[in-house]
Amino acid sequence: MDNNKKKVNEIEFSFKEKIIEALIFASSEPISYNDLKNKINDEDLLNQILESLEIQYSSRGVNLLKINNTFAFRTSSEISEFLNIEKVVPKPLSRAATETLSIIAYHQPITRSEIENIRGVSLSRGTLDVLLELGWIQPGQRRSTPGNPLTWKTSNLFLDHFGLKEIKDLPGIDDLKNAGLLDKNKIIFNDETLSNE
């Protein structure tokens, strides 16, 4: 009896695992945990399935990646050199854009004027535009400081693109933090310096 029950559970597990696997595998974009949960209605089971899939695929040519709270299959970066698939050669980003992206990624959420302060130069038109168009940045919550400035943060698409699980996996972020370089509040020149009317 017990044995039978166990067997039924195994069959159910295997069936639901196939569903989850197929859902993630079929899509080219990451699928959110919530969408998967809606298919299964059993969070414990879903967590087990995701873990099981992650392990099963970890040594394959295709791996299951968890990006924030979304899931996607991506080819293993171990074999990247041997793939040579029709690559879309990305337009190289300007230096202003790459630095701005890094500042947003490492300091997020961050306002436009804080970005300008870090780079010590005003942000030229079109820099944020390019990053927005790539879908790598998105607006965060507004600051509750005067003027309620908009903040910017990176998106899941950004994490996916750079093969990161979450923001704290950004390369070198701990070094920056330990060196106290993630402090946004040290300002040399700001508007007030000049407008002391």
Place this chain on the structure above:
Amino acid sequence: MDNNKKKVNEIEFSFKEKIIEALIFASSEPISYNDLKNKINDEDLLNQILESLEIQYSSRGVNLLKINNTFAFRTSSEISEFLNIEKVVPKPLSRAATETLSIIAYHQPITRSEIENIRGVSLSRGTLDVLLELGWIQPGQRRSTPGNPLTWKTSNLFLDHFGLKEIKDLPGIDDLKNAGLLDKNKIIFNDETLSNE
């Protein structure tokens, strides 16, 4: 000695298998046997790998299919019935719908005639329907002006889809301008300023 050789072969097999697996996964259409052969240069090995992959995937949610000497991963038919696979090709939202959605987002609650006023063209019936169907807009309160027109506002699903916490986190006009999204902002440099010189 023989054992060592066998081990080396296993490692090579597993490595090449990963490459083949990743190639089939990432290819935008079923990939031909010849293309795969060009990657491996060893027909025997390739045949073995394809067979091994086929067996490994046969009991999974995704199967390796051979169609006319081409190879592709496809969701197992067992599952696809259950999942209601529909071949929906995501299409871009029409310009009218995108503009209308953005106007509702920025001006909500807003009546139909106000939307038409801003866009300067009348709203075709289908436009609001599409947005309603997507669940991104919902009716708000009626205006207490003559005729009590219905107003429209965005839904929580809208916020979810666009990754916003609150509607006020949408970039404001200044933010759009600074991001380079408003092209005409050479305003301060035009005629009068120039003719002053």
Place this chain on the structure above:
Amino acid sequence: MYFTDKQLNDLMEQSQNEKIEVLSLSLDGFEGPIDLLLSLARDHKIDLTKLSILKLAEQYLEFLDYAINKDIDVAAEYLVMGAWLAFLKSKLLLPDDTDENIGSAEDFSELLEFQMRRLEGVQKVSKLLFNRHQLGTHFFKRGNPENFNINNKYSYSVSLYDLIKAYGNILTKNDTEVITIAETKLYSVENALTRLKELIQGSDEWKNLLDFIPQNIKNKLERKSALASHFVASLELVKDGYVDLRQDSFQDAILLSSKKYKSL
């Protein structure tokens, strides 16, 4: 264009020797004054943690001098930084015991060092980030996706960018009236220059820069632009050797005087 460290090094030497062919050099390669400072520090292998502000200030000013002599368009931000560094340099060279504001020079050095290290940090991680494997180049997504209706909301695709871009288009299309902003007159640097020259002439005491700004401007933007233009104009006058500028600390007023230069 962007210089390699070596090119820059050569340039510096050339500027010192003053026997150089004219080079089509510009400041375009730098992303602002901090970036330029960093570059100079790197060229001279200056350790940012043991930063010699004095040395760096000298190099920056020298470079600026060189650029200006070569008639290279130097943006205001470089001049502002130059002004600060010149101030700092004088403070460091001639420490004045009676001056209570000496602290601000140290604060400034410290902040400057912090800013440089922070920007250097950004540039380092930026490289690390873009050296990573990237989707579509090094690893790939499913090339031939099948579409399930996970919840049939996604048969249309539209991104946040599409949405706000659409709104931006409507605004730019409709807001021909926005161009009414065109009526704001910005106070031109040329006007400020003429005005300053007239007013400062023969004045031999230190006067607050703010006092030179026309008082009758009602429009806020125009007032601000007048402030900015007068500031830039005052720098221009310093550059041309007409006036002296000083500011004792960050919070203090910017003062100018034409004492030394009676005849304009």
